[in-house]
Amino acid sequence: MAFRIFFGLVNFGFLAWLISAVAGSGDVCAGETGEMLEACEAGAAVGGFASMALILFLWAVVDIIIYIIYRIFRRKPKQAA
Secondary structure: OHHHHHHHHHHHHHHHHHHHHHHHOOOOOOOOOHHHHHHHHHHHHHHHHHHHHHHHHHHHHHHHHHHHHHHHHOOOOOOOO
């Protein structure tokens, strides 16, 4: 039961981080015009994708590590002798 709560909290944290990263990459080019605006928008798109990809990669790696630790240390049922 504790593992499920911990696993859920970790995943909720990553989801919140992902949402905040996507929401935070919205209006970074305020005040730019012309070619600078185009370059800023392109850079913001690439940076937004890179941050999303990094968060998703870390999310997957952490979930795999937590699963492996769970499989190693879980309680095994006692076998009748």
